[in-house]
Amino acid sequence: MILSNVESEIFCKLCLRSTKLCGALQRSHIIPRFIWMTVKDKGRYVSYSTVRGSAELGQSDWREEMLCFDCEQLISIKYESYLKEILYKNQKEKLLVKSEGCFVMGGIESNRLSVALLSILWRCLVTGVVEFDHIKLPDSFCDFIRVAVFTEGSAAAWQDVVRVRVVKIRDLSQGVRASFLWSGLLRRNDSKSAIEIVLVLGSYCVVFLTPPLIVDAEWMKYSLKPRSRLLRVKIENYTEIVELNDMVVEMLKSKAIDG
Numbered sequence: 651m652i653l654s655n656v657e658s659e660i661f662c663k664l665c666l667r668s669t670k671l672c673g674a675l676q677r678s679h680i681i682p683r684f685i686w687m688t689v690k691d692k693g694r695y696v697s698y699s700t701v702r703g704s705a706e707l708g709q710s711d712w713r714e715e716m717l718c719f720d721c722e723q724l725i726s727i728k729y730e731s732y733l734k735e736i737l738y739k740n741q742k743e744k745l746l747v748k749s750e751g752c753f754v755m756g757g758i759e760s761n762r763l764s765v766a767l768l769s770i771l772w773r774c775l776v777t778g779v780v781e782f783d784h785i786k787l788p789d790s791f792c793d794f795i796r797v798a799v800f801t802e803g804s805a806a807a808w809q810d811v812v813r814v815r816v817v818k819i820r821d822l823s824q825g826v827r828a829s830f831l832w833s834g835l836l837r838r839n840d841s842k843s844a845i846e847i848v849l850v851l852g853s854y855c856v857v858f859l860t861p862p863l864i865v866d867a868e869w870m871k872y873s874l875k876p877r878s879r880l881l882r883v884k885i886e887n888y889t890e891i892v893e894l895n896d897m898v899v900e901m902l903k904s905k906a907i908d909g
């Protein structure tokens with residue numbers, strides 16, 4: 651009888667408290683809800699299934715009973731609101747440079763923005779939602795990121811294990827907004843000694859590199875520096891990311907059907 655009680659105990663994946671202490675788990679979004687609202691068009695979105703190798707229309711959000719109320723609040727207030735403010739709202743007063751190929755913003759809390767993006771990667775890594783089955787990294791890495799998220803970046807030198815950069819997907823021709831979701835790609839960096847994880851979140855690609863080797867000038871230039879006030883974002887055409895082409899085709903088809 652005691653054994654079955656232990657087996658049925660459930661823990662928050664972020665603070666690791668038992669639900670007996672922290673209350674029932676929330677149905678947490680793997681990808682923040684505000685990003686879902688950004689990408690949905692008439693209640694539907696286009697995503698790329700790495701498992702099936704095709705672009706597909708979807709309707710339901712990727713959610714899981716993962717976090718307690720307190721942790722859900724931490725992620726929402728501390729990280730998601732900031733991520734939304736910096737990347738998904740018009741921030742003309744923070745814009746220092748804008749050219750054809752990149753933009754630079756000033757007055758950024760780089761550590762907070764980085765950990766906000768890492769909190770999404772962490773959810774992708776620890777979720778049981780099938781769309782993320784291919785995103786797997788060692789438990790030690792996941793726990794390091796968990797501590798960074800839980801302690802707001804203060805107790806874990808996350809920059810020692812991962813590097814983060816943001817790429818803006820250039821506005822598309824054909825009247826299609828860059829509004830995609832992609833449950834991610836795990837690929838070897840060209841150096842063959844590191845792994846890149848790519849997430850597509852609306853009109854941005856976020857790329858994580860682990861271990862954080864300084865492999866090329868582009869990573870040096872565009873990755874987030876924890877103590878910096880600057881955010882450098884490269885702007886790339888969707889055609890430079892093969893899978894996004896399939897998404898565009900699928901999106902155009904769905905728009906054609908809708909008339």
Ligand SMILES: [Zn+2]
Nearest residue numbers: 662665718721
């Ligand atoms: Zn918790």
